[in-house]
Amino acid sequence: MFIASLERRTGVGKGNPTIFISSTKVRTSAARRRMAWKFELIVEVSVKSIFCKGVMRGLLALMLIAAVAGCAPEPKQDGSSATLPQSSTAKPTVVFMTDFGVANDAVAICKAVMYGIAPDLRIRDVTHSVTPYSIEEGARFLAGVSPYYPAGTVFVGVVDPGVGTSRKAVVVKTKKGQFFVVPDNGLVSPVVDRDGLDSAREITNTGWMIGDKVSSTFHGRDIFSPVGAHLAAGGDWTLVGPVVTDLVRLTPKTSTTTDKGIEGDVIGLDDPYGSLITDIPGEEFKRLGYVLGDKVTVQINKKPFTAPFMKTFMDVPVGSPLLYVDSRGRVGLAVNQGSFSQVDKITPPATIFVAKKSVGGKNK
Secondary structure, three states, X not given: OEEEEEEEEEOOOOOOEEEEEEEEEOOOOOOOOOOOOOOOOOEEEEOOOOOOHHHHHHHHHHHHHHHHHHOOOOOOOOOOOOOOOOOOOOOOEEEEEEOOOXXXXXXXXXXXXXXXXXXXXXXXXXXXXXXXXXXXXXXXXXXXXXXXXXXXXXXXXXXXXXXXXXXOEEEXXXXXXXXXXXXXXXXXHHHHHHHOEEEEEEOOOHXXXXXXXXXXXXXXXXXXXXXXXXXXXXXXXXXXXXXXXXXXXXXXXXXXXXXXXXXXXXXXXEOOOOEEEEEEEHHHHHOOOOOXXXXXXXXXXXXXXXXXXXXXXXXXXXXXXXXXXXXXXXXXXXXXXXXXXXXXXXXXXXXXXXXXEOOOOOEO
């Protein structure tokens, strides 16, 4: 912080004005907010006429010099440069995902429960627009976002068509050191397949729930949210309940490559854009012989669609289709600034087949 002040005082003798220029720098650190140091440069200039342009320019130059001099960092006693203090405490974080939507108060209630347990909690939303009851889609979202969070992050995921039944509520710890508070219905299967399973525990400790009166239809509020908050706040996760040795697993859809081409599935839409997401790996597709610019004919639900293989959307005119490899490394189909799903009346699930590129440049 710089405080520049001009003080005009009447000089002695002939009455010439004397100008004092003062520059003060005050630095306050987070750890020692009451400590400040002051650098002051006083330059006295005696002039015959304060209105002289040259003098005014000189005064401005002197003010600049004083301000720059005040920018120098305060030396430490050992002669080294000062450094900014580092925060020693990070706020607890929960990453939250559901299929509750935003048309009701369910998400807000779950967050209120978490804040009631851990007022300093940070809640980060993946989405609350998972297709209702679609465990596969929720599992894909969790697998997609979790690599970008550090070890120790707590994920609360609620896509739970079996709520109130004999299905377990669990906490799953991966070998990456992340925690997933989820129903035991396969929601965390892709994450475990990728990162490895450290251990898992069933949630049976009512002290970590909202209370003894747990509803049969809103475990997001009564079980998953409070447990997630307790974990994020530093609670010992082994207290939630007994070890679970076998988790329910999803059987993920995977494409199949033959000597004729690749058979796969349309597994989702990249909303709100309506682009098709497939389970065909981009590298597998490229092994069919296609290069950028080639026209590719695919069979979707046994109906042919032709689109050029392009790097990105603006490589084709607005309103035109393209086949591309998306940011997750999967083959996708899109319309530049349009919806492939709406234009071609395709929604998942759907089958897709891409034939090998023939020697003549056309699909077999």
